[in-house]
Amino acid sequence: MIRPLNGVTKVAVLVFLLFLLIPMTGWSKEAVPVAEDPEVEKRMLILTENLRCLVCQNETIADSRADFSNDIRREIREQIKANKTDPEIIQFLVDRYGDFVLYNPPMKATTILLWFGPAALLLFGLISLIMYLRRRRVQIEEVSLSQAELEKAEALLNEDKKGKNV
Amino acid sequence: MMRYLAPLFAFLVLAAFLLVGLTLNPRQVPSPLIDKPAPKFQLNQLQEPDKIMSSDDNLGKVWMLNVWASWCVACRDEHPLLVQLAKTGFVPIYGLNYKDERTTAMQWLKRYGDPYTISIVDSDGKVGIDYGVYGVPETYVIDKKGIIRHKQIGPVTVDSLEKTIIPLIKELQQQA
Numbered sequence: 222m223i224r225p226l227n228g229v230t231k232v233a234v235l236v237f238l239l240f241l242l243i244p245m246t247g248w249s250k251e252a253v254p255v256a257e258d259p260e261v262e263k264r265m266l267i268l269t270e271n272l273r274c275l276v277c278q279n280e281t282i283a284d285s286r287a288d289f290s291n292d293i294r295r296e297i298r299e300q301i302k303a304n305k306t307d308p309e310i311i312q313f314l315v316d317r318y319g320d321f322v323l324y325n326p327p328m329k330a331t332t333i334l335l336w337f338g339p340a341a342l343l344l345f346g347l348i349s350l351i352m353y354l355r356r357r358r359v360q361i362e363e364v365s366l367s368q369a370e371l372e373k374a375e376a377l378l379n380e381d382k383k384g385k386n387v
Numbered sequence: 388m389m390r391y392l393a394p395l396f397a398f399l400v401l402a403a404f405l406l407v408g409l410t411l412n413p414r415q416v417p418s419p420l421i422d423k424p425a426p427k428f429q430l431n432q433l434q435e436p437d438k439i440m441s442s443d444d445n446l447g448k449v450w451m452l453n454v455w456a457s458w459c460v461a462c463r464d465e466h467p468l469l470v471q472l473a474k475t476g477f478v479p480i481y482g483l484n485y486k487d488e489r490t491t492a493m494q495w496l497k498r499y500g501d502p503y504t505i506s507i508v509d510s511d512g513k514v515g516i517d518y519g520v521y522g523v524p525e526t527y528v529i530d531k532k533g534i535i536r537h538k539q540i541g542p543v544t545v546d547s548l549e550k551t552i553i554p555l556i557k558e559l560q561q562q563a
Contacts, residue, residue: 275416275521288486289521292512317519319419
């Protein structure tokens with residue numbers, strides 16, 4: 222059987238409930254900066270935004286948390302600190318992982334279809350459209366009538382008028 | 388007639404392309420290192436940490452470099468095959484212990500067998516980057532001149548051994 226609480230118990234329960242509302246702020250810490258050198262970090266991020274993570278193929282190395290990307294980011298940081306230029310760093314990675322690591326593939330014999338395929342398809346579509354429209358124009362062009370046919374048509378029309386007058 | 392068949396024909400062409408696409412493995416990225424000199428390394432050995440092995444030590448023979456780690460699950464699949472291959476003495480297999488810890492790596496070899504002539508330690512994965520490693524296990528076939536001739540991404544299988552790796556090694560061993 223539930224008895225109504227007395228005043229002291231009520232206050233105790235209320236105080237307990239209020240304690241539960243205290244957020245655990247004491248346990249959280251300020252986020253630690255990822256890199257000691259923000260300049261290096263900035264350059265590294267710009268570079269890795271255009272590089273593909275080979276383990277998680279649809280992510281950039283900048284976005285990916287995979288171990289592979291961690292290593293590549295570390296490698297790029299080290300190379301930036303060693304005063305390597307951006308093209309040198311990119312070349313370093315292409316030499317090891319191939320063009321696939323780049324989100325912007327270079328233009329060469331094997332990538333011609335990739336670069337010009339869409340444009341070629343568009344051109345093909347345009348040419349087909351123009352050819353189709355030309356043919357259509359010929360089809361619906363007015364048929365010129367000979368003198369005799371004109372007179373015949375006129376006569377028929379006149380006949381119609383006469384008929385109405387009657 | 389042609390009018391009605393044209394869309395069907397277009398569909399069949401598209402379907403054929405998609406069908407071929409389904410059989411391709413997007414994880415098999417062709418390595419730019421094939422037919423290039425194997426990247427040089429000087430690494431500590433796993434079993435005898437104070438000894439160093441250099442990639443140049445193997446010039447003059449055909450050898451396999453197998454990238455493995457005790458944390459790599461797929462390595463366990465291919466491992467019995469490597470042990471078997473090593474027993475035949477057909478080709479020396481060297482292990483690149485990739486981003487691993489010495490003690491666990493040694494335990495792993497004790498448990499599953501050690502097919503490696505020498506295992507070398509690449510604890511920070513630096514040499515791995517030089518070899519373009521992105522999915523362990525990976526296996527390289529390197530010829531007498533130190534040129535990479537083949538790269539197997541993922542576990543070695545009976546099929547890949549019999550159809551590709553063994554015939555290739557036989558051919559390379561006959562070269563001067």
